[in-house]
Amino acid sequence: MTSVPTAVHDEQHAEAQATPPITMFGPDFPYAYDDFLAHPAGLGSIPATAHGTEIAVIGGGLSGIIAAYELMKMGLKPVVYEADQIGGRLRTVGFPGCDESLTAEMGAMRFPPSSTAFQHYIDLAGLETRPFPNPLAPETPSTVVDLKGETHYATSVDDLPEVYHQVMHAWNACLEDGADFSDMQRAMRERDIPRIREIWSRLVEKLDNQTFYGFLCDSPAFKSFRHREIFGQVGFGTGGWDTDFPNSILEILRVVYTGADDDHRGIVGGSQQLPLRLWEREPEKIVHHPYGTSLKSLHGGEPRPAVTRLHRTAGHRITVTDASGDIRTYAAAIFTAQSWMLLSKIACDDSLFPIDHWTAIERTHYMESSKLFVAVDRPFWLDKDEETGRDVMSMTLTDRMTRGTYLLDDGPDRPATVCLSYTWCDDSLKWLPLSANERMEVMLKSLGEIYPKVDIRKHIIGNPVTVSWENEPYFMGAFKANLPGHYRYQRRLFTHFMQDALPEDKRGIFLAGDDISWTAGWAEGAVQTALNVVWGVMHHFGGETDASNPGPGDVYDEIAPVALDED
Numbered sequence: 001m002t003s004v005p006t007a008v009h010d011e012q013h014a015e016a017q018a019t020p021p022i023t024m025f026g027p028d029f030p031y032a033y034d035d036f037l038a039h040p041a042g043l044g045s046i047p048a049t050a051h052g053t054e055i056a057v058i059g060g061g062l063s064g065i066i067a068a069y070e071l072m073k074m075g076l077k078p079v080v081y082e083a084d085q086i087g088g089r090l091r092t093v094g095f096p097g098c099d100e101s102l103t104a105e106m107g108a109m110r111f112p113p114s115s116t117a118f119q120h121y122i123d124l125a126g127l128e129t130r131p132f133p134n135p136l137a138p139e140t141p142s143t144v145v146d147l148k149g150e151t152h153y154a155t156s157v158d159d160l161p162e163v164y165h166q167v168m169h170a171w172n173a174c175l176e177d178g179a180d181f182s183d184m185q186r187a188m189r190e191r192d193i194p195r196i197r198e199i200w201s202r203l204v205e206k207l208d209n210q211t212f213y214g215f216l217c218d219s220p221a222f223k224s225f226r227h228r229e230i231f232g233q234v235g236f237g238t239g240g241w242d243t244d245f246p247n248s249i250l251e252i253l254r255v256v257y258t259g260a261d262d263d264h265r266g267i268v269g270g271s272q273q274l275p276l277r278l279w280e281r282e283p284e285k286i287v288h289h290p291y292g293t294s295l296k297s298l299h300g301g302e303p304r305p306a307v308t309r310l311h312r313t314a315g316h317r318i319t320v321t322d323a324s325g326d327i328r329t330y331a332a333a334i335f336t337a338q339s340w341m342l343l344s345k346i347a348c349d350d351s352l353f354p355i356d357h358w359t360a361i362e363r364t365h366y367m368e369s370s371k372l373f374v375a376v377d378r379p380f381w382l383d384k385d386e387e388t389g390r391d392v393m394s395m396t397l398t399d400r401m402t403r404g405t406y407l408l409d410d411g412p413d414r415p416a417t418v419c420l421s422y423t424w425c426d427d428s429l430k431w432l433p434l435s436a437n438e439r440m441e442v443m444l445k446s447l448g449e450i451y452p453k454v455d456i457r458k459h460i461i462g463n464p465v466t467v468s469w470e471n472e473p474y475f476m477g478a479f480k481a482n483l484p485g486h487y488r489y490q491r492r493l494f495t496h497f498m499q500d501a502l503p504e505d506k507r508g509i510f511l512a513g514d515d516i517s518w519t520a521g522w523a524e525g526a527v528q529t530a531l532n533v534v535w536g537v538m539h540h541f542g543g544e545t546d547a548s549n550p551g552p553g554d555v556y557d558e559i560a561p562v563a564l565d566e567d
């Protein structure tokens, strides 16, 4: 995800140490998904009469695999359809011809500790994480900020010129004045639901029409155009905020409140291992299926291919046609691919969703994103410049074409990788017409201007690997980002798992995944929506949770997202 500077809240950092950790608990739907997952009573049960019933799960990304895994444990028989590869936007690729241990994260690559439901599955899958080398992060050896041709080298934020500190303070002040930042974070840490709802309902009402940029302009702290420009170009988290400027400020506040941009960790060996391990995992506790059952074994090894048609048939059932021509009918289906797929690649009946939900699906707005990685012979960037004694190259934030360059190594004597460029929105579109090699040439030229003494090319040991998510056949961009005025649409999509209020002929298909989440672009949101539809499907089949571990639907009325006037 594009990251938003949570800024360096020095004073707040001390407070943070003394209080419970910040997690992605709210602000829209303050439900403790982490406690729900950790509870020994499990996520609920389905009547034995429904055991063995097939349900369709469309999309084998993280949300589809988690929903399928949990419903399999309850005794249903998920049938997963995947058009591309298991993992979706958790896509880890190798470098052809290079050491097999070298990998590149084409989608998600860094995860905040506040992603506690996501972490539950990391632990379940037995995966390890390690600090991700973000700009100015404690474990990042050095960072270079290059703006308007001026280059600054820093090992911590203190090394940056005064103007950067002014920008940082402006952002802190702007968040405090305009969005009750400390109050909200305190309420989230303490899981104080009434307080979270009180603050957030006021802000949703006030700010749904506001862009990120408009929010900055409205703040006296950001009256300087130059400060806004620097903030947009570099920021203080992971860079590139200006690409988020047209989005709703509510999207940005969700990121900063929940610490989504802080203390990132990467998954050792690559993030795609997570959905792949869950696909193969044989749960210790499983109902109906014999011990040793996995999603993989239920599917004979491979998921079904792409879905091409979805329609309703008698008895409010969902009929699914796939790319092989196979037609199957289900009592329930979960849809986790990007919602625009329902408008384009999949032929759909209007009757699948109420008209207001179709409007919300149509209005979905995506961020584009491109990345390019190269494998190199060794982490040459740690060599010291003879004149200055500094690292010869650093994690780099710049207003040039590359925007963000990340240096990833596994120790001094091993080959390493460089993400030469990670971009979003217009900056991503600039790469679109270029081949991988053409992109690399432009990137090397940009970086050559910043590091005239370093010959990056001589360290490259294989062909570059690249992606532009807006150009992938089964994706419509990297992740959703709501525009001003989109709150109502988002609310309709997120709350769709509560189907008792829908007409009977509109039930039985459930939406989950990044598009449905309040924190799109963060895997935690995809996990949370998967757990919502697990509850929704369980309820649809007459099941229930254990009274000691109420699910998201059981407490929905107490914590439902703020409803804005629809007139």
Ligand SMILES: Cc1cc2nc3c(=O)[nH]c(=O)nc-3n(C[C@H](O)[C@H](O)[C@H](O)COP(=O)(O)OP(=O)(O)OC[C@H]3O[C@@H](n4cnc5c(N)ncnc54)[C@H](O)[C@@H]3O)c2cc1C
Pocket (backbone or CB within 6 Å): 001, 002, 058, 059, 060, 061, 062, 063, 064, 081, 082, 083, 084, 085, 086, 087, 088, 089, 090, 106, 107, 108, 109, 110, 111, 112, 305, 306, 307, 308, 336, 337, 338, 341, 345, 346, 369, 469, 474, 475, 477, 478, 479, 512, 513, 514, 515, 520, 521, 522, 523, 524, 526
């Ligand atoms: C560039 C980028 C950077 C990111 N960075 C981060 C990050 O640093 N940290 C973080 O936490 N999150 C990050 N994310 C977000 C994270 O990757 C997503 O939230 C998460 O992977 C979404 O999972 P999902 O299951 O909702 O969707 P997906 O992973 O998109 O899964 C949907 C699946 O549906 C499949 N599909 C599409 N059409 C069909 C069809 N017709 N039939 C069957 N299947 C179909 C797709 O192939 C896909 O596998 C990033 C995403 C991107 C793209």
